[in-house]
Amino acid sequence: MNKVLIVDDSSTMRKIIQRVLRQADIAVDNVIEAANGVEGLAALESNPDIGLVLSDVNMPEMNGIDFVRNLRTTRTKEALPVIMVTTEGGGEMVNTAMELGANGYVCKPFTPESIRSALEPFVS
Numbered sequence: 590m591n592k593v594l595i596v597d598d599s600s601t602m603r604k605i606i607q608r609v610l611r612q613a614d615i616a617v618d619n620v621i622e623a624a625n626g627v628e629g630l631a632a633l634e635s636n637p638d639i640g641l642v643l644s645d646v647n648m649p650e651m652n653g654i655d656f657v658r659n660l661r662t663t664r665t666k667e668a669l670p671v672i673m674v675t676t677e678g679g680g681e682m683v684n685t686a687m688e689l690g691a692n693g694y695v696c697k698p699f700t701p702e703s704i705r706s707a708l709e710p711f712v713s
């Protein structure tokens with residue numbers, strides 16, 4: 590995978606996700622970070638070669654639901670896979686995100702194994 594976008598309002602969580610990607614042996618050349626959906630959309634605009642998005646659901650400014658809704662107006666599920674990273678009990682929000690065009694989801698706390706199985710269809 591060339592370029593991955595990680596969208597989460599917690600900088601600690603963004604670092605954890607990057608570490609778990611490494612632990613899951615998912616090779617990523619370049620990671621772009623964004624703290625909310627607004628920053629995520631801007632990052633996609635300036636990095637059209639981003640090939641995969643991992644997005645938190647609960648964020649200020651623009652949450653993961655509105656982020657998915659927005660990016661799907663210009664990029665299809667095939668063109669840009671989006672995996673939601675959600676907390677336990679966020680099931681309803683995840684369902685909404687999936688209806689709006691997210692490709693999958695992984696629940697926090699996640700393991701290298703759960704990350705790998707969520708991303709495997711999209712990173713080979």
Ligand SMILES: [Mg+2]
Nearest residue numbers: 598645647648
């Ligand atoms: Mg959050």
